[in-house]
Amino acid sequence: MGKYFGTDGFRGEANVTLRAEHAYQIGRFLGWYYGELRRQKGDTTTPQIVIGKDTRRSSYMFESMLVGGIVASGADAYILHVTTTPSVAYVARVDQFDCGIMISASHNPYYDNGIKLINHNGEKMDPEVIDLIESYIDGRLTVFGKSWGAEIPRAKRDKIGRSIDYASGRNRYIGYLISLGVYSFKGLKVALDCANGSSWNIAPSVFNALGATVSVINADPDGLNINANAGSTHIEGLQKYVVEHGMDVGFAYDGDADRCLAVDEKGNVVTGDHILYLYGRYMKERDKLVNNTVVTTVMSNFGLYKAFDELGIDYAKTKVGDKYVYEYMSEHGCHIGGEQSGHIIFSKYASTGDGILTSLKIMQAMIGQKKKLSEIVEPLYIYPQVLKNVRVADKEAAQNDPDVKLAVQRVAETLGDTGRILVRPSGTEPLIRVMVEAETKAQCEELVDSVIKVIRDKGLAAE
Incomplete structure (x- = not known):
């Protein structure tokens, strides 16, 4: 990770x-850099x-x-x-943009924000x-065989760029998601928790178009309520809603809708691990x-893993x-991978985690197997887990x-094939994370x- 940018942008x-x-x-760097790349050719x-x-x-600013x-x-x-x-990843790739930018801090509270950069293939920006961006921000840019410091050329006269309304690109993405609906959702009651975030007008449009009876919560953004007791990080509200209103399934997204968690008809949470298992x-x-492998x-x-x-x-x-999931998938040609948190990547259809796409795939599995979500995930036993952080x-x-290391080895020997221990450093804080999964x-x-x-x-x- 760099000085400003982490694994998920500048946040x-x-x-x-x-x-x-x-x-x-x-913006200055990207506009100049991609112009210079073109000029060099x-x-x-x-x-x-x-x-x-x-x-x-703050996203508007x-x-x-x-x-x-x-x-x-x-x-x-x-x-x-x-x-x-x-x-943004879809449009950058399909419409052949030089790059894409998403302004979001994902599941963080409203007062945080972030700038995520996406390359022309719809993937996370090349390291x-x-x-180079970090070097430019710090006034020490060297590229194209020259030291620029903090001074890169400005466009003049007719070379100054334009801003263009491109809502049509977003609408085309909605059409793309609808086209991936293999089955009609008619007769199914679906609840959507949009976290007062990016999915608030996209996800309902997709599910309505596919015929579902849609109920939506947390789809009234005011700039300050994104993720506030809503969405995939506060899924208890959706659990209650699904049970009280007799919904067949519920889906919860985070602020920028690149992740999805689900709720079955009984109100149980379906995590990213459940989704990887069922699909x-x-x-x-x-x-x-493909390759008989899930990442x-x-x-x-x-x-x-036992399942x-x-x-x-x-x-x-x-x-x-x-x-890292996507990098492995790309290198080894795998078609499905993801995280426990609900970032699920279907590489045949997208170059990044896509919460709405994930919910469509869950619907496909339910309808295709003619089973309720609870029945599909029932064979998966999630082991109890305890994770504690130690400041070091x-x-x-x-x-x-x-x-x-000896203490960790003893725990591993104690657990045998009935659980596991994982000890790893935090990527951003002076912490060691100790996690154990066992039978109780x-x-x-x-x-x-x-x-x-x-x-x-x-x-x-x-401490």
């Missing part, structure tokens, strides 16, 4: 960590960059600053307005471009599971982050301490605490 509190001038600088046409945003109040920077550098900015992250199994039964992260539940073993499905484990002075020293919650607590005690007894904790 922070609006006008504190992530400021308006940062957005302007990012003898191409004098104008670069084109597409921009989407979520419903946060960042949109204006990005557009200002882009056009000042001689590129055209195409504005999708309020839309989802996967829609080398991110490095991985559905694909295998139809001989559609997970190391945080997927032990029960998921895959019983089904004869292979699996890969990547580092935490949908970025040195993450590497704590994780590699011989006594800590009490056993999880006991074994996690046994490792944390060693960390503290050795003087490695900073």
